[in-house]
Amino acid sequence: MSSSEMESSSDSGSPDRHSLRDEKLASLKRLAYGASHEINNPLANIASRAQALLVDETNPDRRHELATxxxxxxxxxxxxxxxxxxxxxxxxxLAPCRLSDIAADTLRQMLPAARQQHTVLKLEAPETEIELHADxxxxxxxxxALVRNALEALQKGGQIVITLAETDEFAIMSVQDDGPGIPAEAIDVIFDPFHSGREAGRGLGFGLTKCWTIAQAHGGNTYVDSTVAPLAKIVLAIPLSPRT
Structure with a gap:
């Protein structure tokens, strides 16, 4: 399967839709870089000052406030x-690596959180090893990040399936969960760093942004596979060989 065929296999994976999304995220990159420098220094000063005040503070209530x-x-x-x-x-x-090793490392890291909320993690992989040059x-x-996003969507119970596959050009990793799904209106914005489909206080959508950033750095892509709706499935496609 060629890269164009891979992209057309999902409604949300069309080249035009990817291009518009990537242009928007490129603009957000410039905003994020400038804002990060401006905000980071005041935060560092607040943290260091609170830490310094904690050293000599003996009042329990004030210690709690400073710690907060x-x-x-x-x-x-x-x-x-x-x-x-x-x-x-x-x-x-970039170095030679195997998709099965990447999946195994991910499962080891995510299993404690999955067990805590009684969610089943399942891996589906071909018998033949999928090898690629990547980080x-x-x-x-x-x-x-994809698995964590699925865990947060499920919150309790359910199943998450990691599937490994390959095309002529790409190594494919997909994560599918049987949670509430992804609303159609959210498909084009879930990779934005300032988007969160969760209730206030649970953080911004940086996890999926990380996934998009890493895919782009490898010359690959990530997108929502809307063909499995109402289930939620996100695909990460990475070139098997570095693109020149």
């Missing part, structure tokens, strides 16, 4: 770090 200030400043700092990954991602360190650490991070 520090924790929230550090939470903001972590969000800025995610924005910086989106705005200026590190170059992939295995980055792809593990990207696949983990």
């Amino acid at each position: 200030i520090y924790a929230q400043a550090m939470r903001g700092h972590e969000m800025i770090a995610d924005l910086m990954l989106f705005a200026r991602p590190p170059l992939p360190q 295995a650490n980055q792809l593990t991070l990207a696949l983990g």
Whole structure:
């Protein structure tokens, strides 16, 4: 299957739709890079000041308040770090790797969270090894972000299926869950760093943005496969060989 055939296999995977989305995300990259620098320094000052005040504070209530200030400043700092990954991602360190190893590492990392909420994690892979030249650490991070997104959508119970496959040009990793699905109006925005389909207070949509950023850095792509609706399935396609 060629790259064009792969993209046309899903309504949300059409080249025109990908192009519009990628142009929008490229503009958000520029915004994110500038905003990150402006916001990070004040957050660092707040965190360091709260930490310094904690050293000599003996009042339990004030210690709790200072600890809360520090924790929230550090939470903001972590969000800025995610924005910086989106705005200026590190170059992939390409090396021979196997998709099965990436999936196995991801499962090891995600199993504790899945067990805690009684969600079944299942891996479907061909008997033949799928080998590619890629950054295995980055792809593990990207696949983990897809699984974490599915876990948060399910919240409790359900099943998540990781499927490995390949075409003539691409290694394919997909994550499908039997949760509430992805609304049609959200398909074009779920990879935006400032989008969250979850209730307020549960964080921004940086996980899927990480996945898109890593896919782009490898010359690949990620998209929603709407052919399985109402189930939710997100596909990560990475070139088997580096693109020149």
